[in-house]
Amino acid sequence: MARPTMEDVAEAAGVSRALVSLVMRNEPNVSAHRRQAVLEAADRLGYRPNVLARNLASHRTMTLGVMLNDLNNPFFAGALDGIAERAEAEGYQLMLTTGGKTVAGEAGALETMLRFHVDGLILVGARIPANEIVAAAAVSPTVLLGRALRSSEVDSVKNDEGVGSRLAVQHLVELGHQRIAHIDGGRGAGAAQRRAGYEKAMEAAGLAAFVEVVSGDFSEAGGVHGAATLLDQEAPPTAIFAANDLCAVGARSEIRRRGFSVPEDFSLVGYDNSVFAELGHLSLTSVSQPLAEMGHRAAELLFERLVCGRTEVVRHVVTPTLAVRATTGSPRGNL
Amino acid sequence: MARPTMEDVAEAAGVSRALVSLVMRNEPNVSAHRRQAVLEAADRLGYRPNVLARNLASHRTMTLGVMLNDLNNPFFAGALDGIAERAEAEGYQLMLTTGGKTVAGEAGALETMLRFHVDGLILVGARIPANEIVAAAAVSPTVLLGRALRSSEVDSVKNDEGVGSRLAVQHLVELGHQRIAHIDGGRGAGAAQRRAGYEKAMEAAGLAAFVEVVSGDFSEAGGVHGAATLLDQEAPPTAIFAANDLCAVGARSEIRRRGFSVPEDFSLVGYDNSVFAELGHLSLTSVSQPLAEMGHRAAELLFERLVCGRTEVVRHVVTPTLAVRATTGSPRGNL
DNA sequence: CATAACAATTAGAGCGCTCTAACGCAATGC
DNA sequence: GCATTGCGTTAGAGCGCTCTAATTGTTATG
Known part of the structure; x- marks a missing residue:
């Protein structure tokens, strides 16, 4: 040995x-x-x-630290693909850590990467407090993915949640829906903005009177619960815009459990265009974030600092699109 | 800075x-x-x-290298949880790499980790040739997860695919099925053994005459294709045992596309008990591997070598169980 | 033919840490 | 009083590499 x-x-x-x-x-x-x-x-x-010795002597690790807060969420795997591709092209390695879905776990993961003196940091969907992010960014170039810090000087790449919500609402409006409800994502990353975007889009469509938000979260259970609340009403919506795909899947289960069908009785739109949305027999209409491109951009921002010496902050906003599939259609008129 | x-x-x-x-x-x-x-x-x-300097001086990195061949497969995320938990308890860090689903990518990832002089290696679902694994194991303690090398001295943890297949077949037999077909997993890890287990279980049930295997792979498309082949037959099976969950999802899509329903017309069993299987409205009966426990065991095997100085090979086999859900039922008699 | 210019090579000083061996100093024993 | 013990501390030699500056050999130039 x-x-x-x-x-x-x-x-x-x-x-x-x-x-x-x-x-x-x-x-x-x-x-x-x-x-x-x-x-x-x-x-x-x-x-x-021996990379260790090399790095010690050269003061560079040729490694980017990537923190994913949940490996089970396909969102992260998609973004990682983009990051990996770009990093490889520049000859950089990736060191992945996961926050294990907890804030404390994220902080630990971050500390680990800093101790390894990685050349740069990409934090995907990070939920740790802003001041910790700023502290990390002061030591090592940092890019946030799926989150932005408006008050601080940290690079970020995220999608325009407002546009995403608008796409969903407009699509439903064009199909003839008026009673369009939203199951929100609770405290999940971007949930508040998706909700705000929904409300704004409804107003813009002259449907302010039909705005209806029920609480949920980024999970299947949240969708089940949200849909149950909506269907219990006297005048239920004809369309449901869920905070993310998993939530939409839950909503669909509940709709089906009650003997209704999609899209005949209810139209359903998700968010993230994750692997769940694509599953053949689910075929969920969903707002699609260009994940790989976002990962790409995040890595790019890092290299701009590392290689080109950029110092001013860049907050990159990408525009989502709508993947129309089989869960949306015209309303049946009334139930 | x-x-x-x-x-x-x-x-x-x-x-x-x-x-x-x-x-x-x-x-x-x-x-x-x-x-x-x-x-x-x-x-x-x-x-x-500075971890680099520390490691250079101490000849230990307190880091385990974990290679996952596909981040999108929930199987890996599950195993990782078990590994992470055990590693953290011992004060070890994890360095994750991904093979990007290609053999060349896996080899590159392996090389990267070896250059970082990680203290030990866990290869999850690795598809690289045995000799490369043996070479790595000669340099750094290595544990295979989801694969075993019978001819070489490398530790491994995997589930008993034979038992898994038997559970699936027996369950269907008990429901009254005879025509039980298998969509196989092509060259995926463990696919050959799942197939062999299926054949053996069919024989044991006195159904050797009904053994029928169509080729597929560990993807949705493979399931669609396999199901199409089966349904095109004059006397189609009444139950389908798919190589993994994704494959089962594809099969289900195809069944539904043709206007049949599950489990009324066809019973369907998957393998891995992944997040797909659990999705409310899919509710797939599936063979369940104790992923977290397997990850746990893998890390444990590594520590036995690292800390206790074990030298003899251990090949750990865990027993899967069957998660019965809504896609299996008694056959309708005939179609 | 001496000299400049350049390409190919090497000596040697770190990088930030760990670890062995040795040190100083108090308390202890005879 | 002097050797003994043991704890708390430190000096100093690396770990395997990079990188600057120096050195050698080779070819072009006046």
Whole structure:
């Protein structure tokens, strides 16, 4: 288990350690035959550069720290794909940590990454307090994904929740709906803005009188509960805009449990266009965030600071689209 | 951005660097007042230990490398929870990498972790060739999760696919099914064993004549295709056992598309008991692997080698159970 | 032919930490 | 009184690498 070091390779190749270092870093000014000799020796010995030592000496880790607050949420996996692609192109590694859905867990994960002296930080859907984020950003370039800090100097990438909500509402309005209710996402990231966007869009459509919000959260149970509340009413809505896909799935279950069908009796729109929405027989109409692109942009923002030395704050807002599927249709008139 | 070092803390606290080191490592033989002085100085300066330097000097990283081959598959997220819990209890960090669903990506991820000199490796659902796994295991203690290497000396934790398949078949047999077909998982991890288990269970139930396997894979599309093949037959099966949940979801879509219903016309069983299976309105009967426990065990095996110095190989097999939900019922007699 | 210019190579000083060995100093024993 | 013990502390040598500056060898230039 004693791993060969650069010194060993140098000796085996009959050159100095510095020359081996040059070869390993792919520096240009090395003669072809020496380069080959070094590579051969390294291969023969099974040499593997020690990233720790390299980083200690070079003050860079070539690693980005990515914190995901919930691995089970497809939102994060999608964003990660974009980040990974961009990072790989720049030759950076990723170190992933997860907050385990708790704020304390997130703080711990953040601390871990800072101790590893990662070159930059991408916090996806982070729920920790703003001051902790600012503190981290003061030490290491940081980009927030799916959240923004308006009061502080931290880069961010998020989608325009207002537009997303408007797309959902407009789509339903165009289909002829008026009684469009919203099951909100409680304290989830972006939930408040989705709700505000819904209310604004309803007003813009002249439907202020039909605004109706029931409380839920970003889970299936939240959707079940929200739908139950709505269906218990004397004059239930004809369409439901749920805070996210999981919530919509819950709402659909409840609708079906009561013997109604979608979209004949109720139209249903979700948010996130996650893997759930796409599942063939669910086929949920959903607001789609360009996750991969967002991840891409987040990594890009980091590199702008790391490589180009940008210092001014950038708050990037992307525009969601609507993926129309099988859960929306014209209202039946009345129930 | 110039981070304070241990030297700075030592100076600020009026002690030697070695003493600061002792305090940071929570070593016992330090007087209370000095310890406090050091902690205060560290806090005041915003000192954060440099894990890189620590690891270089101590030859340990206190970090486990975990490779997941697909973040989108809930199977992995579940296993990770178990790993994370155990690792945290031992004071170890996790470094996650993802193979991006490709073998080449897995190899790259593995190499990355080895260069970081992680203390141990857990490969979840790895698809890379056995010799590369053996090579990694020779350098760093390694545990395979969801796969086993019978020919080589590598620890592993996996579920008994044979039992899983048998549970599925027996359940269907008890409901009265005879024509039970299997949509297999192609080259996915464990697919071959699930298939073999299915065949064996069918024979054991005296249904050897009804054994029928159509090719699919661990995806929705595979399920759609497999179900289409089965339903096109003159005498279609009355029950379908799919290689995994996603595959089952695809099969269900196809069944529904053709105007049949589940479980009235066809019973359907999945595998993995993933988040898809639980979704209220899907409610898929599925073979359930104790994911968290498996992750737990995997981490445990690593610590046994790391801490206790175990050297003999352990191949741990856990027993799956069947989560019976709404997609299985008695056959209708005939179609 | 001496000299400048350049490419290829290397010596050596760290990077921030851990860890061994040794040190000072009090309490203890004879 | 002097050796013994043990705790609290520290000096100093690395860990495996990068990077600057110096050195060597080679070719073009006046």
